[in-house]
Amino acid sequence: MRKIIFCTLAASSFLLLQSCSKKLFKADAPIELTQAWASDNILKTPESVLFDESRNVLYVSNINKMSGNNKDGDGFISVLNPDGQVENLYWVTGLNDPKGMAISNNVLYVADVDQVVAISTQSGAVLGRYQAEGAKFLNDVAADKSGNVYISDSETKRIYHLRNGRVSTWIENTENEKPNGLFIENDNRMIVALMSSGEVNLLDPQTKEFTEWTEGIPSADGIVQLENGDYLVSNWSGEIYYVNQEGKNWKVLDTQANKINAADIGFSEQTGTVYVPTFNDNRVVAYNVTF
Numbered sequence: 001m002r003k004i005i006f007c008t009l010a011a012s013s014f015l016l017l018q019s020c021s022k023k024l025f026k027a028d029a030p031i032e033l034t035q036a037w038a039s040d041n042i043l044k045t046p047e048s049v050l051f052d053e054s055r056n057v058l059y060v061s062n063i064n065k066m067s068g069n070n071k072d073g074d075g076f077i078s079v080l081n082p083d084g085q086v087e088n089l090y091w092v093t094g095l096n097d098p099k100g101m102a103i104s105n106n107v108l109y110v111a112d113v114d115q116v117v118a119i120s121t122q123s124g125a126v127l128g129r130y131q132a133e134g135a136k137f138l139n140d141v142a143a144d145k146s147g148n149v150y151i152s153d154s155e156t157k158r159i160y161h162l163r164n165g166r167v168s169t170w171i172e173n174t175e176n177e178k179p180n181g182l183f184i185e186n187d188n189r190m191i192v193a194l195m196s197s198g199e200v201n202l203l204d205p206q207t208k209e210f211t212e213w214t215e216g217i218p219s220a221d222g223i224v225q226l227e228n229g230d231y232l233v234s235n236w237s238g239e240i241y242y243v244n245q246e247g248k249n250w251k252v253l254d255t256q257a258n259k260i261n262a263a264d265i266g267f268s269e270q271t272g273t274v275y276v277p278t279f280n281d282n283r284v285v286a287y288n289v290t291f
Contacts, residue, residue: 029250030230031242033287036273037084044076046277048140048222048264049284050101050108052121056082058266058275059091060284061098061110069136071096071113082271084286091124100140100182100222100264102149109149109162111138116151116162132160132167140222140264142182142190152179154195175201175210181233181264183223193220193233200233200243214247224267224274226289232274234262240276253287260285 045063052059058080065074075095079088100111107127108119114135118127132138137155144150149162150170157178161170174192181193181200190203191213198218202211219236226232231243238256243249253276255262261279268275276285 029242029252030244030291031226031252032290033240033253033274034290036286036288038285039080039084039086039283041282042086042089043078043277043282043284044074045279046078046263046282046284047099047279048101049080049266049275049277050103051082051266051268051275052103052108053268053270054106055121057087058082058284059101059108060277061095061101061264063097063099067096068113075112077101077108077110077119080284082268082273084284092119092126094126099138100152102141102143104143104147104149109141109143109151111141111151113138116141116149116160116167128165130162130165130167134158134169135160139180140182140193142184144184144187150182150184150190152182152192154178154180159192171208181221181223183225183231185225191223191231193217193223195219195221195236198235212247214241214243214249216249217241221262222264222266224265226267227269227272228291232265232267232289234265234276236261236263236279238262240265240274 046060048061050059060078062076075098077092079091096113098110098112102109106121110117116130135153139154140152142150151160157174159171177194178196180195183191193200199215202213221236222234233241240253241249242252260281263277263279266275272289274287
């Protein structure tokens with residue numbers, strides 16, 4: 001992120017560089033977020049929300065009590081309608097700490113500690129549980145148009161790959177940073193949020209090489225693309241940043257003072273709405289995006 005530092009001296013028409021104070025100036029953000037609705041707070045530690053365009057519903061992963069390796073089985077997936085009403089709180093149960101989700105060919109893939117759980121979006125039936133060898137904290141999921149599914153592991157600093165029912169290590173070490181949010185734009189570009197450094201970098205799926213893109217987003221989490229091609233990136237602590245194609249970012253939401261998190265966000269291009277799972281606040285809050 002380029003930083004422009006201006007120094008002013010009120011008593012003089014010239015700059016006195018030796019004594020001038022440094023200030024960072026940023027223009028107004030290109031967008032505004034306006035709250036549209038908030039769900040009832042009956043969710044249980046909602047970590048991720050995903051809009052299913054084909055069925056016009058929202059899926060929400062509920063961690064409930066953090067279990068880690070204990071695998072308490074109290075995690076579940078809820079279904080909400082586009083207005084935030086909970087249609088089925090316990091649509092799929094028996095998960096552990098479900099987090100990120102992605103849809104491919106009518107299958108919902110969910111990251112769950114050390115497994116990827118495949119769920120039919122038509123029936124809610126669990127189609128399979130695929131073990132990721134050595135995984136400790138599977139976090140986010142992204143799927144490309146060819147049916148490849150990618151899963152980040154924030155603890156082991158890996159990205160896994162699921163194809164034809166088999167999970168394998170795709171990247172062994174993500175630049176020694178903890179990967180969280182994944183977003184696949186096309187065959188030549190993936191975006192990876194690195195929660196440990198606050199950087200969000202580009203990844204070439206062919207060469208598996210990273211390129212610096214944007215920074216200064218601590219605890220970087222979810223990534224969505226807006227209809228104009230730019231992005232929103234959430235900070236788990238309660239912030240959302242607008243990021244343009246060149247990597248310049250603006251903070252557009254901050255709910256930290258109210259102790260409201262912003263975990264793995266979702267987006268509907270149909271309505272221009274971003275959906276924010278509030279984690280410890282136990283709700284999903286929807287915001288309309290205005291350019």
